[in-house]
Amino acid sequence: MSTQPDVNVLSVGTAWHSLTGGIDMLNQRFCTALARAGLRVFCRVSPSTHQEIAEAERQGVVLVPASPGPRDFALARRPHMPGGVVPDLVIGHGRFTGLVARGIAEDHFPTATRLHFLHVAPDEIEWHKNRRGEDAGDRAEHRTALELELAKTADRAVAIGPMLHNRYLTELSAFDGPPPLRFVPGFDAGPVVRRTPPPGAPxxxxxxxxxxDSSLKGLDLAAWAVGLAARRRGPSTTGVEFVVYGARPGTSAxxxxKVLRWAGHPGLNVVVRPYTSDGTRLAVAQRTASLALMPSRTEGFGLAGAEAIAAGTPVLVSSTSGLGLLIGEELGPDSARPFVVPVSxxxxxxxxxxARAIEAVLDDRAAAFARAHALREHLTSRYSWDSVVSSLLGQLGIRQPDLV
Known part of the structure; x- marks a missing residue:
């Protein structure tokens, strides 16, 4: 048994089960991997249910819920750490919880090392968002300045994936301090099972x-492409159903x-679901899909595409995404072509x-699922959650406890 002192980690999220996925989902997986590595892990979140607290505890993570009230204000108040634990490491994610993590570290735990995770590049994404009454350039400049302030004042910045790492290597070179570390999320989200195309129709x-954010996420492009592919397949072939997960409550209709208008195909079968934090529902959606699309016009990494890969679902991702860049790095341009769609x-x-890429998958689904399995095996062998967390801890000079 280890005689080394415990390493205490406090990671700041917004929720253990998030209705918007993305950063909170990554934080949840990251925290559980830290716990498996032998660290004592605490996660600061908004008020949580007993079920969430129990589930996190089963995964080795202690939730430290904030009191009810405005989210950022409540999260930033001094956390009531069990047993008076003092964190050795405080972690914030982007501007969403990075500012809160900075306040917690500076005001309450000044001896802690602070990490700031960089999830987005505002100068790339803000131009694709439609916010009435706001200037995209002003918004991008403000949010970029905030990310850089949080990153340069942290003990270390950590960029998610190759595209953001490249960008912030440049951005942070203007300041004194170490370069950002590169972190690729794990691709293992369950047992590796060789999947075959779902039976039946559609x-x-x-x-x-x-x-x-339909323009940023490329929903309009996806609808247009699916409409083209569905029309060209014709009425004699198996029908196509386009399933869109992620609508805000009350906006599905x-x-x-909009999707039908963008598709230009009134007969296209379109199903729209509100976003859900229910992992079982999302897993069912992945396992009944023959293809997952991530057509973002720009994407810092692409956790939705990574989730599809982890599920063994054939996937097409944009070349202007960090995930697309990673697949190209790992496989080379020729072998990456069945997964990465060039965007002009x-x-x-x-x-x-x-549309042509979609047709290629639908024309031979068995081959597409075989390729998806090979891609998952390759990426999991290189980037499992346990291995990427172990590598990050090593780069930070944090020795993992000797586990029994």
Missing amino acids: VKILLSGRVE AVRS GDDAEDAETW
Whole structure:
């Protein structure tokens, strides 16, 4: 048994089960991997249910819920750490919880090392968001400045995936301090099972993510491409169903109308679901899909695509995403071609390119599932949650406890 002192970690999220996925989902997986590595892990979250607290405890993580009240204010108050534990490491994620983590570290635990995880590049994504009454340039400049302030004042910044790592290597070079570390999330989310195409009909194509940012996430491109592919398959072939997960509550009908308009195919079967934090429902959606799409016009990494890969679902991701760049790095350009779709910025050209890529998968689903299995095996062998967390701890000079 180890005689080394415990390493205490406090990671700041917004929820253990998030209705918006993304960063909180990554934080949950990261915390559980830290716990498996032998660290004592605490997660600061908004008020939590007894079920969430018990589930986190089963995974070795102690939730430290905030009191009811405005989220950022409540999260930033001094956490009531069990037994008066003082964290050795405080972790914040982007501007969403990075500012809170900085306040907690500076005001309450000044001896702790603070990490700031970089999840997005505002200068890339803000131009694709439609926010009435706001100037995209002003918003991008403000949010970039905030990310850089949080990163340069942290003991270490950590960028998610190769694209963000490259960008922040440049951005942070203007300041004194160590370069950001590169962190690739794990691709193992369960046992590796060689999957085959789902039986029966219709053939489902899945897109999941925050669909209110439809331009950024490429929902319009995906709908256009699926419409082209469905029309060309004709009435004599198995029908196609386009399943969109990620609508805000109460907006499903409006989103469906937009998708049908973008598809230019009134007969296309479109199903729109609100985003869910229920992992079982999301797993069922992945396992009944024959193809998952991530057509973002730009994407710092692409956790939705990574989730599809982890599920063994055939996936097509944008070349302008960190995940697409990673697949290209790992497989080389030729072997990456069945998974990574080139994006030119010309919508008509890109919709046709995506349509052809979709048709290639649907024309031979058995081969697509075999490729998906090989991709998952390759990425899991290189990036399991346990291995990437162990590597990060090593780079930070944190020795893992000797486990029994």
